[in-house]
Amino acid sequence: MTSQRNTSRFMVLLLISCLTLSAFSDPDTSFAQTDNRTVLVGIYENPPNVFTSESGKPAGIFIDIIEYIAKMEGWKLRFLSGTWVEGLDRLAKGQIDLMPDIAYTVDHEKIYTFHKVPALSSWFQVYAPKGSKIKTILDLDEKRILVLERSVQQKAFVQLGKGFGLNSTLITVPDYNTMFEMVANGEADAAITNRFNGMMQAKNFGLENTSVVFEPSDLFFAAPKKASGMFLNAIDRQLLNLKKDPQSVYYTSLKKWTSEDIQFELPGWVPVIGLISGVVLIMSLVGSIVLKHRVNARTRELKQINQEMEQRISERTEELAATMEKALAADRIKSAFLATMSHELRTPMNSIIGFTGIMLQGLAGPLNPEQNKQMTMVQNSARHLLALINDVLDISKIEAGQLEFSLTSFDLRLSIENVVKVISPLAQKKGIVLNLDISDNTGTITTDQRRLEQVMLNLLNNAVKFTEKGHVNILCRFKNGHYILSFADMGIGMRPEDLPNLFQPFTQVDTGLSRKHEGTGLGLSISKKILDMMGGSISVESQWGEGSIFTVCIPETTGDLP
Amino acid sequence: MKDTLLIIEDNEQNFYMMRFLLEKNGFTVIGAENGPKGIEMALSQKPSAILLDIQLPEMDGYAVAKELKKHGELADIPIIAVTSYAMVGDREQVLAAGAHGYLEKPIDPETFVADIIQYLPKNR
DSSP, rough: OOOOOOOOHHHHHHHHHHHHHHHHTOOOOOOOOOOOEEEEEEESSSSSTBBETTSSSEHHHHHHHHHHHHHHOOEEEEEEOOOOHHHHHHHTSSSSSSSEEEEEOHHHHHEEEEOOSSSSSEEEEEEEETTTTOSSSGGGTOOEEEEEETOHHHHHHHHHHHHTOOOOOOOEEHHHHHHHHHHHSSSSEEEEHHHHHHHHGGGOOOOOOOEEEEEEEEEEEEETTTTHHHHHHHHHHHHHHHHHHHHSHHHHHHHHIIIIIIOOOOTTHHHHHHHHHHHHHHHHOOOOOOOHHHHHHHHHHHHHHHHHHHHHHHHHHHHHHHHHHHHHHHHHHHHHHHHHHHHHHHHHHHHHHHHHHHTTTTTTTTOOOHHHHHHHHHHHHHOOOHHOOOOOOHHHHHHTTTTOOOEEEEEEHHHHHHHHHHHHHHHHHHHHHEEEOOOOOOOOEEEEEHHHHHHEEEEHHHHHHHHEEEEEEEEEEETEEEEEEEOOOOOOOOGGGSSSSSSSSSOOOOTTTTTTOOOOOOOHHHHHHHHHHOOOOEEEEEETTTTTEEEEEEEOOOOOOO | OOOOOEESSOOHHHHHHHHHHHHTOOEEEEEEEEHHHHHHHHHOOOOOEEOSSSSSSSHHHHHHHHHHHHHHHTSOEEEEEOOOOTTTHHHHHHTTTOOOOEEESSTTTTTTTHHHHHTTTGGG
């Protein structure tokens, strides 16, 4: 509603602005002497421009304007009511001095005289009963259209109809009231009126403005041909003054007749939209209140859930910390266990191996051959048990991440020779030749010497162990910051299917009771893990029945442990 | 003159075995089954070398080594740790505690005596 009203106000202001501009552009501003003449003004019913009020007095925008002009010019005004046509006739005959609200046209110019400053600007608009479906000029085809007799609208619409090829019935009526009544009664389909009149009156008859608008025109006071120029100039002069001053009668009148007292006809959709909007708004409000309530409820729920979650998290964190502490404790226990195991197992082993050795050396007295044979078996079993203990402890330490390296820089050649020296007795015993081929660029290596020697010892021991006769070649090369060590034997070799699991714990190709090569089955697994930790690698090539080559690649320097 | 060696060892079998091997090779062996008694014997007997077990009741081998080092008159007596500790860092820790040598159990009866002899002052 409000927006429609504002739009109307805007329209009016726009109109006024246009009028004001045209007023300023009018050069005729000379003042005439006032005279005490009586001016007879024709009145007809064309609200709000000119009409007879309920109290029987003339009223409307034109009346306000002319009353002001008369007051300023010292004129006396008299009014003569009649129909539009009567008024025009009287004016033409000079029976009245002025007819308000006449559009300037070439035809009118022939009969009447006009002042120059337009009093109002208007256009014609088609009004029809509500729901008429008249949307465009073409919708007027085959319709009964009412128009004011001898009005500008009549002529304009005839031309317009021809232009659009309309076949409508144009009915002329003497006044606007008749026009609206006929449309309201269904005697006609639509009425053509000017914008001011339509705005003010049509609604009273249940009619609405269509969007068919045409022929904008300027409206004036018309005077008989014989009217003096002084008289008309006086009107222009006063109109200019009126239009200059925003507080003038002109504007208050416009405001009064178009904004305040007059209900604008709103397009049908406006109240519908308004109603819908209102309902929607109320529903939104109700909805938002309900929603807010729900949101609040949900927020409380979420807060509660959040608190519960926080509590749970804090509980879990504590549990985790406790578990962590337990794990650390378990880890410490494991370390302690390993150390204890190591000690507790070695102490009796020390006695077993020690006394066996003493007896075999004959230090406790001479042994007969059978005693010597059996004590040797005890010694071998004890040594095997010790090897197992050592390897299991190694594996445990590696898997517990407790195998620590003690890094030193040492001469790799010397280290290899040292390992060869340890294995030599075994090789000599089997009649196996150990060929050492160490390249000249072999220098120092930085790693855990004991662990590297453990790996080399394991590989060389295996090579000799599995070779019945022939030789074992030990190669050392230095290339791209890495040492390549290879141990090639002429042993039993391995089948391709045996290779994948070779480096897994407790894997021995020769298993079962029939096996003749003793070993823990952990050596290669430990070697691989140690080399992994050193940033190195181990690989194997083997030919069943011909021998195996184990190749170790190890960086010159073992980096920091992860 | 026979060298006297002190063995501080709580395990009876191990003590017997080491004493057997050393006496067979002409050494005089005295023994103590714990740290305090070992320190007391070291001070009173002034052995040529001390064979020290690390895993001892009450006072462990590290503490015994440190205590022995406090006595100036024992400064020249070599301490040889004979231990079944075989964890990483054990050797370093033992040497840091003041031991001159380190033998890992189980000992090899064939090399044990030779290993001990090399630590004796006259051979160093």
